[in-house]
Amino acid sequence: MSASDGRPLRSGTQSIERAIAILECLRLSDRPLGLSDIASEVQLTASTTHRVLRAFVRAGYIEQDQATEQYRLGIGIAVLGQRAIENSGYQLARPVLDDLSQRSGESASLAVRRGTEVVVIDRATGPAPLRFDHPTGSELAAYASAMGKALLAFSASSIDAEVARIPTLERFTDRTITERDALEAELSVTASRGYAINIEERYDGVSAVAAPVLSTRGRAHAAIGLQGPSVRLPAARLDELAPLVRDAATEIAALVIRH
Template sequence: MAGIETSEDSQLAQPGGRGGRSSLAGNATDKALNLLEAAVAPGYPHRLGDVAAAAGVPKASAHRILNNLVATSFLAADGTGGYGPGPRLRALAARVTQGCEEDQIMRAELEVLSRRVGNTVHLGVRTGDAATCLIKVAGPKPVQTASRVGMHLPLHATAIGKCVLSGLTDEELTALVGRVGLAARTEHTITDLDALRTELERVRAQGFALDEEENEIGVRCLGAPVRDAKGAVIGGVSVSAITYLDSREALLEWAEQVRTAADALHGLLG
């Protein structure tokens, strides 16, 4: 999980990593959903061109669909060409999360884990070609990470992301890397596909993933896979530690507790 806020977080997230290639935009439903997700990514309001590029939808089509989403109140236009969440989408989000038994169970599990390890805990799931933080439970230490709910994370450079990638076939992994690449977030980021394959083999063997300051210098994370009701990996639970407060060895000692928390969420997300 990302720890200290980075420059990527202030930019428009790329839910599908499509980079504006219309051939990957999908059918009408895919386009509308991708545009909706791109428009409400952290840092909104976002301009038409940025939303279209992130969703992989041609600008003309994006403009028409976004106007429809504004007309139906799923999105709101700021009057200067920017888009963000509308009242209908906000109400829908509230209905999904407010009083949701699954959400309460997941948060309770993460709160227990956070108390046990004394650090910030996150739950994230795959959203397109990235991961998104669904729940954050801040730790008690005075130095806090700047991660936030809704933050999009690169799959190859975070513990939660590596958990997601560990559930892919090699063909799926190769295709994903072909779409989004392996950008260097820090000097420690894995940027070679073969090296990433080796890393994912390690994740599968040990049941947890490590982010060794690969997404942000000064933050080390350990994550374990979260699976849906069918057993497919859809996300992960992670503990984030500031490197000068907690050693790598201390982080590794929490691996079994993180795995246990992740297993407790099995099937709760679908």
């Protein structure tokens, strides 16, 4: 294994890379995995994989089912995640999310960026029986998400540079933007009006509106969004809700962001 500049990785660095690969393997799986599955996925020997897994199990970051001997992420990971949110200050946003959800009648979500994806770090469930929620921890392709588009449009990099970093524009629905020129145009509109919309680009029958949580320099640290059934959220309704979402984003920025 080599570093990106071609130099051999030191053994300590290599161990960290292996550990991260195993955690990522379990994070991306929607079910517990056996030793051989994990070893195959991360391209390590079974003995090396087992050694890393045992260390994580002892620390509480991975759990092993004693009956099936399969592995899954442990509660220790959740504790780390909660501490990270607390350290970031975003737990202060919960009352704002709750208020936005009640005033709009839709579910509200708060997300941060992770590479070319967005991760939902908190949510407020809408009051309507028919609704759409993003569970906490959900990962969404940024280009097919209203919150993601808000984060891309207000990043520190140019829009064309952000679009170029996305490996592929996978099609999720008939309305997913899969052409880079079209995505750049969409993000330019988002930057101009100050909010993003998503009409069935990720899920059929689901639409959303989102705004960036901005620093004083105008860079997005997070995004807040409303999402729900398209029958209740046509384009005109999304535009009507946009000021509420932008006000909520401004309120969160005042509570959390210090620069």
